[in-house]
Amino acid sequence: MKTHKIGFIGGGNMASSLVSGLIASGHAATDIWVSDVNEAALATLAANLGINTTSHNADVVAATDVVVLAVKPQALKEVACGIAEVVRQQQVLVVSIAAGISQHGLAAWLGAKVPIVRCMPNTPALVLTGATALHANSYVSAKQRDLAESLMRAVGISLWVADESELDAVTAVSGSGPAYFFLLMEAMEAAAVELGLGAETARLLVQQTALGAAKIALESPESPEQLRRRVTSPGGTTEQAIRTFTQGGFTPLVARALQAARDRSIEMSEQMENS
Numbered sequence: 001m002k003t004h005k006i007g008f009i010g011g012g013n014m015a016s017s018l019v020s021g022l023i024a025s026g027h028a029a030t031d032i033w034v035s036d037v038n039e040a041a042l043a044t045l046a047a048n049l050g051i052n053t054t055s056h057n058a059d060v061v062a063a064t065d066v067v068v069l070a071v072k073p074q075a076l077k078e079v080a081c082g083i084a085e086v087v088r089q090q091q092v093l094v095v096s097i098a099a100g101i102s103q104h105g106l107a108a109w110l111g112a113k114v115p116i117v118r119c120m121p122n123t124p125a126l127v128l129t130g131a132t133a134l135h136a137n138s139y140v141s142a143k144q145r146d147l148a149e150s151l152m153r154a155v156g157i158s159l160w161v162a163d164e165s166e167l168d169a170v171t172a173v174s175g176s177g178p179a180y181f182f183l184l185m186e187a188m189e190a191a192a193v194e195l196g197l198g199a200e201t202a203r204l205l206v207q208q209t210a211l212g213a214a215k216i217a218l219e220s221p222e223s224p225e226q227l228r229r230r231v232t233s234p235g236g237t238t239e240q241a242i243r244t245f246t247q248g249g250f251t252p253l254v255a256r257a258l259q260a261a262r263d264r265s266i267e268m269s270e271q272m273e274n275s
């Protein structure tokens, strides 16, 4: 891939994960720019990662070929309106990772013909195990599509969705998804301690079990259901645990949780469009 100068507006959790992942995968820190309103956050990023930082968002746009908008959705309108002129002058590609902000909404703030890729990454990008889905508007060239995809592929897997509305479901599955696994880990750790294990032992066993289960699921041709059945000996211990989960409504509860996340993504989009 040609070396590109990459900018981030907003240097919080997600930008730090992506920047760390990009550097770990071989991108030069000196080709990366980050702006933020929080000077302390910028100082930490510069000290830890050796990237360029500024408190002026427009300077990031002026210095780069592709700008990732990584502020909270609620801050996006102000940020987009503030950089709109320089985005149009420099003809940079804009990549938005904000949950629940449509390309249509973003184009209303940035300018009608601006090339925009909207995508939904997740925090495992920090350890090069991210999952990102992308969607491009009609002003994005083939080269710019490759650029956006290669950025996200540097930190994990990436795939395109045909319809922008699919990103609401993607947000509910993989965008928010790491938090669901962490919640299960939290609950298992707490339960393990209740059963009498030491806190460190509980944490280590839960972490390694999560890693092992994810690796098997990725590497095996079998479905999660088949893999679960392999662990579940008839009349054994797992059967008791799975029965308890099922009686507690685990599967429909997961479905309701993902629907709630998907609905919130749609709702955020509608609120922004009407603001």
Ligand SMILES: NC(=O)C1=CN([C@@H]2O[C@H](COP(=O)(O)OP(=O)(O)OC[C@H]3O[C@@H](n4cnc5c(N)ncnc54)[C@H](O)[C@@H]3O)[C@@H](O)[C@H]2O)C=CC1
Binding pocket: 009, 010, 011, 012, 013, 014, 015, 035, 036, 037, 038, 041, 057, 069, 070, 071, 072, 073, 075, 078, 079, 097, 098, 099, 120, 121, 122, 123, 175, 176
């Ligand atoms: N955290 C996650 O797991 C994921 C987050 N996202 C999306 O990524 C975006 C960023 O989320 P986080 O990194 O978690 O948020 P964060 O709150 O950690 O980072 C946002 C950063 O933007 C900065 N900021 C606020 N106003 C600004 C302005 N006017 N100009 C420049 N910087 C400004 C803040 O100081 C902060 O450092 C959100 O839109 C979110 O929907 C997407 C996928 C996963």
Ligand SMILES: O=C(O)[C@@H]1CCC=N1
Binding pocket: 099, 171, 175, 176
């Ligand atoms: O909770 C959120 O809104 C963001 C989007 C996906 C993960 N975090």
